[in-house]
Amino acid sequence: MQQNDQTLRVGFIGLGIMGQPIARHLLKAGTPLMVWNRSPGKSAECEALGAAVAETADAILASCQTSFMMLINEQAADDVLGRGRPDFATRMRGRRLINLGSVAPEWSRKLGEDIRQAGGEYVEAPVSGSRIPAENGELVGMMAGREADISVARTLLSPACNAIFICGELGKALLMKLAINQFLLAMTTGLAEAFHFAQMQHLDLATLKAALDAGPMASNVSRVRSAKLMTADFSTQTSVDDALNSTRLITEAAGAAGIEAPVISTCRAILQRAADQGYGNDDMAAIIRVFEDRPLAS
Structure with missing residues (x-):
């Protein structure tokens, strides 16, 4: 790919809960960004750090x-x-797209094929972590694609990550993230169930949190989520809707491969109920409300 004055900036499409802090880290590291978001107001923080703000996503790609x-x-x-x-081929010709989103591995693989047929390049680069790790530059990145393009993506994304792992061909980075999310989702769901159990047994939740924090199962995730469960603070780190989407991706990938995933299937059912009850935009710790409103039948 040849570079000219018009293509010196790096584009960033999507400034949501995770995209916004990642873009800020790139800007603080000196990356010249042009940003776009469906809700224009979300571009203000990046603009204050020196980003150019595009009026459309097409302007980014152009x-x-x-x-x-x-x-x-x-x-x-x-x-x-x-x-x-x-006009898809025209947009992507001579362009490199680095996809950070959590999407179906097979969809990502096919997107990569379409972009390459159009004369562009594609890197699959999902990240593991929630809002606080994103704000602290402590995400874990996973990448798949061609070596030269991964090298570019890794250099650019490094300011937002404390580790990046190369996973092989397209689809593999997203499958790796889904494997990690299986553990994360099961842990968080189990933690919510444990706090509900403690509530119903009239235990002191602060003592429960202290005991968990002192034990071998403690982690940054458990500490943050147990604090939320103890105080009913459902401000979003990872939303119920995002977690539900992860369970969808995992169960679909498992089903396509003939793999049993009973724990994640249960998590999916609980998260779906939380979303149906209006907690979709809340942190996934809000699934405790599902247990409080109507315990699941055994």
């Missing part, structure tokens, strides 16, 4: 040789990229 994308799901990404429309 002006930037390399762009990050972190959107909520596959449909949103297809809409922004114009995939399936005649």
